[in-house]
Amino acid sequence: MPKIHSSLLVLAALAFLHPAMAATVIDNANGYTLNGKNTLVRFQAMAFDYEGRIIAVGTSQQVLAKAPKARRIDMQGKTVIPGLIDAHGHIFGLGDMLNKLDLTGSASLPAALKAAADYARAHPAHAWLRGGGWNQEIWKLGRFPTAAELDSAVADRPVWLARVDGHAGWANTRALELAGITKDTPDPDGGKIMRDASGNATGVLIDAAMDLVGKVQPKQTDAEMRVVLDRALQHIASMGLTSVHDAGVRIDQDALYREYAGLAKLSTRVYGMIGGVGADFDLLSKKGPLTSYAGDLYALRAVKLYADGALGSRGAALLAPYSDESKSTGLLFNKPADMAAMMEKAMARGYQVNVHAIGDAGNRQVLDGYQELVPKTGSLGARHRIEHAQVVAPDDIKRFKAIGIVPSMQPTHATSDMNMAEQRVGSQRIRGAYAWRSFLRQGLPIACGSDFPVESANPFYGIHAAVTRQDSAGQPAGGWYGNEAMTLKEAFRCFTLDAAYAGHQEKVLGSLEKGKWADFTVIDRDLFTMPAKDIHAVGVLQTWVAGRQVFDKK
Numbered sequence: 001m002p003k004i005h006s007s008l009l010v011l012a013a014l015a016f017l018h019p020a021m022a023a024t025v026i027d028n029a030n031g032y033t034l035n036g037k038n039t040l041v042r043f044q045a046m047a048f049d050y051e052g053r054i055i056a057v058g059t060s061q062q063v064l065a066k067a068p069k070a071r072r073i074d075m076q077g078k079t080v081i082p083g084l085i086d087a088h089g090h091i092f093g094l095g096d097m098l099n100k101l102d103l104t105g106s107a108s109l110p111a112a113l114k115a116a117a118d119y120a121r122a123h124p125a126h127a128w129l130r131g132g133g134w135n136q137e138i139w140k141l142g143r144f145p146t147a148a149e150l151d152s153a154v155a156d157r158p159v160w161l162a163r164v165d166g167h168a169g170w171a172n173t174r175a176l177e178l179a180g181i182t183k184d185t186p187d188p189d190g191g192k193i194m195r196d197a198s199g200n201a202t203g204v205l206i207d208a209a210m211d212l213v214g215k216v217q218p219k220q221t222d223a224e225m226r227v228v229l230d231r232a233l234q235h236i237a238s239m240g241l242t243s244v245h246d247a248g249v250r251i252d253q254d255a256l257y258r259e260y261a262g263l264a265k266l267s268t269r270v271y272g273m274i275g276g277v278g279a280d281f282d283l284l285s286k287k288g289p290l291t292s293y294a295g296d297l298y299a300l301r302a303v304k305l306y307a308d309g310a311l312g313s314r315g316a317a318l319l320a321p322y323s324d325e326s327k328s329t330g331l332l333f334n335k336p337a338d339m340a341a342m343m344e345k346a347m348a349r350g351y352q353v354n355v356h357a358i359g360d361a362g363n364r365q366v367l368d369g370y371q372e373l374v375p376k377t378g379s380l381g382a383r384h385r386i387e388h389a390q391v392v393a394p395d396d397i398k399r400f401k402a403i404g405i406v407p408s409m410q411p412t413h414a415t416s417d418m419n420m421a422e423q424r425v426g427s428q429r430i431r432g433a434y435a436w437r438s439f440l441r442q443g444l445p446i447a448c449g450s451d452f453p454v455e456s457a458n459p460f461y462g463i464h465a466a467v468t469r470q471d472s473a474g475q476p477a478g479g480w481y482g483n484e485a486m487t488l489k490e491a492f493r494c495f496t497l498d499a500a501y502a503g504h505q506e507k508v509l510g511s512l513e514k515g516k517w518a519d520f521t522v523i524d525r526d527l528f529t530m531p532a533k534d535i536h537a538v539g540v541l542q543t544w545v546a547g548r549q550v551f552d553k554k
């Protein structure tokens with residue numbers, strides 16, 4: 001804490017001593033932003049003060065008149081847009097994924113062993129080394145690799161690497177020791193320990209036997225969490241995102257977010273949803289919602305709950321059986337009364353409630369809960385959300401508007417799921433699936449996101465999917481249920497102002513206007529004149545948060 005204050009004081013003093021350095025103008029930009037009247041406006045220049053607040057936006061002449069002594073940065077005609085917001089992502093999950101040892105490209109056992117050794121050297125803070133993607137078929141080994149071979153790369157720490165299909169894991173000797181696997185360990189039901197002629201485990205564990213190692217892996221250490229967070233933040237900045245709504249924050253992650261925000265090390269703004277209403281919530285909610293911290297770098301004023309599972313695994317709860325499995329309707333995670341009790345607990349303490357609901361039965365259960373509880377708790381102003389709102393009974397779409405619920409949707413889910421989704425729910429129910437236009441027609445905002453790392457964090461994939469409902473190869477022609485597509489302006493709004501609205505931040509984020517934070521992204525082509533089919537290929541050149549550059553492609 002003291003560090004924040006002193007660094008701000010230093011900045012303030014510098015600004016005072018060197019008025020010329022106090023403000024910055026980006027000039028000669030091909031700028032676009034929505035304004036308060038929902039009009040897309042152009043600008044050439046923008047000035048912001050030393051804290052990163054916008055002073056003026058307009059033509060060069062207008063802006064330079066407002067900040068005559070400012071440091072001037074020539075954007076050389078490049079396109080500048082407001083920083084994009086991902087309203088649903090998993091920051092630590094992304095960092096974990098990016099940070100694991102990835103052996104999918106390894107062509108031989110020696111190459112994989114070298115990669116493991118390099119990875120160990122690059123991650124001295126990791127107590128366990130984890131990864132996967134290996135395939136002994138590609139290595140033409142004719143057998144599984146062994147613990148002894150893995151020891152030749154890394155012997156000092158446990159290593160655990162999943163096979164490419166996830167049905168086997170490769171451990172080194174240290175990992176086998178920690179799991180207590182000896183000659184006398186029996187094969188568990190549904191699993192197999194690979195052994196040599198005398199019965200000793202050789203290093204590969206199959207299916208249920210993988211749990212023997214899985215269950216002794218410790219929680220991530222603080223040092224590991226920092227490496228993972230740094231990796232995720234770097235990636236997010238490179239994607240042109242300036243704010244992420246983290247859909248499930250644990251108490252230890254909250255502590256790290258606060259620390260990073262306080263030290264201005266949080267290079268993307270984080271709007272946190274506490275994962276569940278259990279022990280972490282009880283502790284974190286003692287002082288009530290954190291509406292803003294460290295210049296809006298961090299907030300923790302929402303709770304994430306789950307109504308059901310996912311469509312691909314048929315875990316999403318449907319009102320009628322799956323079209324491709326007539327005996328199953330999926331599964332609601334909670335009885336209605338239990339779900340309502342969790343929602344009410346969060347609402348009563350002043351939190352926004354964001355419930356994951358994929359199937360039409362999941363969505364209905366949550367809408368029923370909101371319908372009863374929003375008036376009862378007087379919490380309309382909390383802007384409660386349904387995360388995904390993926391398959392919704394057509395009659396229920398109106399209820400979002402009637403009850404005041406914000407749909408939080410991920411356009412790339414539609415283009416990734418299109419074939420599978422229609423098999424699961426059939427040709428009728430699919431009309432209420434990923435139904436963006438139907439929601440927009442109600443006059444609802446849609447908070448757009450990606451659900452990374454389930455999908456790529458790249459927001460231009462999202463805008464492309466929202467506008468075309470096609471994959472990157474332009475399939476299918478006309479878009480998948482193209483009548484539900486968004487216009488470019490709508491998609492842009494859903495990734496900026498509407499996402500900000502869903503985080504109670506539309507007064508400070510989401511557009512480039514006087515008084516808001518100078519969060520902006522510089523891209524390599526003009527989003528508003530280019531062919532829609534190419535939007536997925538937009539490249540990010542620079543990302544700025546609160547007037548500070550956090551990514552430079554150079």
Ligand SMILES: [Zn+2]
Binds near residue numbers: 088089090247451
């Ligand atoms: Zn998610």
